[in-house]
Amino acid sequence: MARNAVGREIPERWHGKRLVPYADPYRLRPDAERATRRLTRVNPGERKVLPTLQEAIERAGLRDGMTIATHHHLRNGDDVLNHLVRVVENLGLRDVTIASSSIHPVHAEMVGAIRDGVVTRIECGVNGVIGELASRGELRCPITVRSHGGRARSIITGEVPVDLAVIAAPCCDEYGNLNGLEGPSAFGSMGYAFTDALHARTVVAVTDNLVPYPVVPVSIPQSLVDWVVPVQRLGDPSKIVSTTTRVTTDPVGLQIARYAAQVIEASGRLRDGFSMQTGSGGISLAVAENVRNLMRRQKIKGSFGCGGITGYFVDMLEEGLFQALLDVQCFDLRAVESIRKNRNHVEIGADTYANPFNAGAVVNRLDCVILGATEVDVDFNVNVNTESNGLLLHNTGGHSDTAAGAELAIIVAPSIRGRLPIVRDAVTTVTTPGETVDVVVTERGIAVNDRNPDLRAELLRRKAPVKDIRELQREITSVTGVPRPLQFEDEVIALIEYRDGSIIDTVRRVKA
Amino acid sequence: MADTRLRRSLLYVPGNMPSMLQNIPVFGSDAVIIDLEDAVPHTEKDAARRLVRRFLEGYRDRNKEILVRINALDTPWFQDDLREILPALPDGVRLPKADTAEVVERLDTALTEWEEELGVEIGRFRILPSIESALGVIHCIEIAEASTRLLGLAFGAEDYTASMEIERSKGGEELMNARARVVWAAKAAGVQAIDSIFADVTDMDGLRRETELVKALGYTGKSLVNPRQIEVVHEVFAPKPDEIAWALQVIEAIQRAREMGTGVISLKGKMVDAPVVKRAFRTLRTAHAQGLVDALPDEGILRG
Numbered sequence: 001m002a003r004n005a006v007g008r009e010i011p012e013r014w015h016g017k018r019l020v021p022y023a024d025p026y027r028l029r030p031d032a033e034r035a036t037r038r039l040t041r042v043n044p045g046e047r048k049v050l051p052t053l054q055e056a057i058e059r060a061g062l063r064d065g066m067t068i069a070t071h072h073h074l075r076n077g078d079d080v081l082n083h084l085v086r087v088v089e090n091l092g093l094r095d096v097t098i099a100s101s102s103i104h105p106v107h108a109e110m111v112g113a114i115r116d117g118v119v120t121r122i123e124c125g126v127n128g129v130i131g132e133l134a135s136r137g138e139l140r141c142p143i144t145v146r147s148h149g150g151r152a153r154s155i156i157t158g159e160v161p162v163d164l165a166v167i168a169a170p171c172c173d174e175y176g177n178l179n180g181l182e183g184p185s186a187f188g189s190m191g192y193a194f195t196d197a198l199h200a201r202t203v204v205a206v207t208d209n210l211v212p213y214p215v216v217p218v219s220i221p222q223s224l225v226d227w228v229v230p231v232q233r234l235g236d237p238s239k240i241v242s243t244t245t246r247v248t249t250d251p252v253g254l255q256i257a258r259y260a261a262q263v264i265e266a267s268g269r270l271r272d273g274f275s276m277q278t279g280s281g282g283i284s285l286a287v288a289e290n291v292r293n294l295m296r297r298q299k300i301k302g303s304f305g306c307g308g309i310t311g312y313f314v315d316m317l318e319e320g321l322f323q324a325l326l327d328v329q330c331f332d333l334r335a336v337e338s339i340r341k342n343r344n345h346v347e348i349g350a351d352t353y354a355n356p357f358n359a360g361a362v363v364n365r366l367d368c369v370i371l372g373a374t375e376v377d378v379d380f381n382v383n384v385n386t387e388s389n390g391l392l393l394h395n396t397g398g399h400s401d402t403a404a405g406a407e408l409a410i411i412v413a414p415s416i417r418g419r420l421p422i423v424r425d426a427v428t429t430v431t432t433p434g435e436t437v438d439v440v441v442t443e444r445g446i447a448v449n450d451r452n453p454d455l456r457a458e459l460l461r462r463k464a465p466v467k468d469i470r471e472l473q474r475e476i477t478s479v480t481g482v483p484r485p486l487q488f489e490d491e492v493i494a495l496i497e498y499r500d501g502s503i504i505d506t507v508r509r510v511k512a
Numbered sequence: 513m514a515d516t517r518l519r520r521s522l523l524y525v526p527g528n529m530p531s532m533l534q535n536i537p538v539f540g541s542d543a544v545i546i547d548l549e550d551a552v553p554h555t556e557k558d559a560a561r562r563l564v565r566r567f568l569e570g571y572r573d574r575n576k577e578i579l580v581r582i583n584a585l586d587t588p589w590f591q592d593d594l595r596e597i598l599p600a601l602p603d604g605v606r607l608p609k610a611d612t613a614e615v616v617e618r619l620d621t622a623l624t625e626w627e628e629e630l631g632v633e634i635g636r637f638r639i640l641p642s643i644e645s646a647l648g649v650i651h652c653i654e655i656a657e658a659s660t661r662l663l664g665l666a667f668g669a670e671d672y673t674a675s676m677e678i679e680r681s682k683g684g685e686e687l688m689n690a691r692a693r694v695v696w697a698a699k700a701a702g703v704q705a706i707d708s709i710f711a712d713v714t715d716m717d718g719l720r721r722e723t724e725l726v727k728a729l730g731y732t733g734k735s736l737v738n739p740r741q742i743e744v745v746h747e748v749f750a751p752k753p754d755e756i757a758w759a760l761q762v763i764e765a766i767q768r769a770r771e772m773g774t775g776v777i778s779l780k781g782k783m784v785d786a787p788v789v790k791r792a793f794r795t796l797r798t799a800h801a802q803g804l805v806d807a808l809p810d811e812g813i814l815r816g
Contacts, residue, residue, distance in 0.1 A: 251739035252535060443538045463803055479534050
């Protein structure tokens with residue numbers, strides 16, 4: 001056991017892997033080359049279309065113990081991963097690792113495959129029941145939770161070698177050119193699949209929309225795609241929208257958004273060239289709405305919006321408030337429509353978006369990011385992975401990537417959730433280290449990290465409700481009381497990997 | 513001394529909703545009216561009273577004026593309301609169905625008895641009577657003079673239109689005569705005039721129009737049903753830049769006059785006397801609350 005820089009006990013080894021304890025957000029440097037992919041040759045006249053996914057898997061030579069990956073652009077509407085696991089199961093394969101970009105509640109179907117030893121390791125974060133069952137000790141399946149940038153890094157460095165990547169292609173030709181723009185399952189940006197296409201040993205496109213050669217524009221080109229498998233459906237694109245994409249009407253949320261906009265204004269970053277990322281939650285969108293009004297009023301021409309893109313950011317692009325949208329994932333169908341039509345709405349891969357180990361990711365260019373939290377603590381550490389019951393329920397997404405990259409990382413959260421205080425002495429799980437978080441905004445006031453004294457002074461000058469984070473905590477717990485600490489077993493069921501591959505926290509089995 | 517306290521926004525909060533009570537410190541209204549009357553079903557009256565008392569006892573750093581709307585004096589609940597709530601020291605009571613001066617006097621007497629019982633200053637608990645019936649509108653002039661505890665007259669359009677057997681419209685034409693009479697009564701008695709709620713919480717433009725209208729009539733505040741309405745109301749009541757500039761000049765002029773040992777001075781050829789100073793002070797108070805001026809003149813300026 002070693003104690004890392006945020007005070008968490010990290011085992012030396014875990015399921016055969018030597019762990020590096022987290023030390024610092026910026027200093028760990030890579031000492032490696034990009035992982036390679038075996039060369040191949042396809043001669044004139046050879047066909048790539050195969051009738052079934054099973055045949056593609058056989059051609060890929062998938063064996064026991066290998067690693068498969070999908071991407072999560074269809075979010076909770078995705079059929080591909082479930083389909084893939086069913087085929088793997090039918091082939092009698094065992095001990096398979098899943099290294100998808102994310103797992104959603106819809107994938108609960110694979111619980112059986114995990115119980116039966118078909119899937120025995122998950123190299124990505126999980127949303128929903130799989131994490132819950134693992135937390136309760138009811139599923140034996142080590143999970144490594146990664147941020148979007150961290151996942152791209154782990155594939156590019158070869159830490160997670162992907163043997164078979166299955167790419168959901170809403171629009172694909174028989175030679176494997178594909179995009180996410182057209183067809184019944186159009187989900188827009190294919191950003192998370194880019195690294196898979198470049199680095200997986202075998203790349204298979206599955207499509208419910210096989211169109212005549214050539215597909216244009218091309219998101220992932222024929223030269224990277226080994227096989228094409230037509231299927232009945234990829235999933236339900238109406239479920240791309242798995243969270244709120246409407247501005248909140250809750251007065252508490254609106255108050256938080258008003259304060260957050262005040263923080264952005266006071267930071268001095270709201271000027272020509274301003275760049276921003278927000279999530280798709282109602283409060284985040286309310287912040288975006290306030291910022292939009294400020295930009296209009298002050299005639300500010302922003303630079304870019306990035307991350308998961310909503311219709312709301314599309315409106316800001318069309319209004320001329322942003323020059324471009326850099327889109328790794330479309331959060332709603334309005335964003336899908338925009339990326340299809342608007343040249344300034346650009347598809348980017350997860351590597352370009354957020355990988356710390358390249359020649360510079362988009363997140364490094366962010367002025368401001370608005371992020372949520374299930375808990376924050378008095379050191380400004382943030383948890384988005386576990387909830388107050390200790391269960392692993394959420395993936396990291398771009399949380400720690402954007403917090404590290406952006407000049408100003410603002411956490412917005414209601415001070416009380418489910419009768420529990422949001423500010424804790426120590427978060428249950430550290431997703432994002434406090435040294436990359438500037439401000440915590442709740443409806444009861446604004447807490448500024450000591451690392452940012454100028455911003456604090458400016459907010460005080462503007463008579464904003466600035467509070468010391470402990471003062472904020474006291475105010476909240478005077479309403480809620482202090483919750484009893486959670487009880488955990490020693491067994492580590494999941495690692496929370498920081499974006500650079502070091503381990504920032506572990507998730508332990510909850511006591512029954 | 514004149515009561516110059518800002519009461520632009522008086523936010524109703526149901527007394528039987530813990531989740532909403534706990535947010536009272538959070539929102540930026542000038543006052544809240546914790547409701548034990550219409551918002552609370554008969555079966556929950558006693559539970560709500562206790563909840564509100566507990567909340568008030570724990571709410572030590574009061575950052576706004578706290579009024580409690582009790583049940584009307586002709587109900588079986590009002591005595592219990594006072595018994596439970598007053599020991600937790602609200603700032604005042606909003607009295608529903610204040611149809612006559614006699615009703616206000618009865619409450620005044622009851623409050624005095626409680627102040628003696630609790631050993632607090634006599635007159636501590638203020639009264640905000642609701643003028644919300646044809647009878648109330650007719651009697652509002654005497655009501656406004658019925659007690660020194662009055663901090664204002666509140667017009668209640670919902671019950672008023674019901675008592676008139678008419679519909680309330682967005683334009684509010686049917687309320688003009690009643691609104692005018694209530695504001696006359698308030699101004700004549702030297703208390704504030706608080707307008708009715710605007711029920712449609714999604715219609716911010718409608719709220720803005722109505723608030724602009726009542727501000728023009730002389731109302732200085734409005735009752736609200738949702739925290740989302742606070743911002744619009746404060747924006748409407750915020751003084752314009754030229755009003756602020758004028759007020760600052762008045763204060764400067766009167767300070768000069770005081771130094772010269774006189775109570776009256778002329779500013780750009782117009783006489784500046786006590787009522788003008790009072791108005792200027794109120795303008796600056798509002799501007800300050802809205803963050804439009806950095807500092808407030810000393811309240812002593814009003815006493816001369």
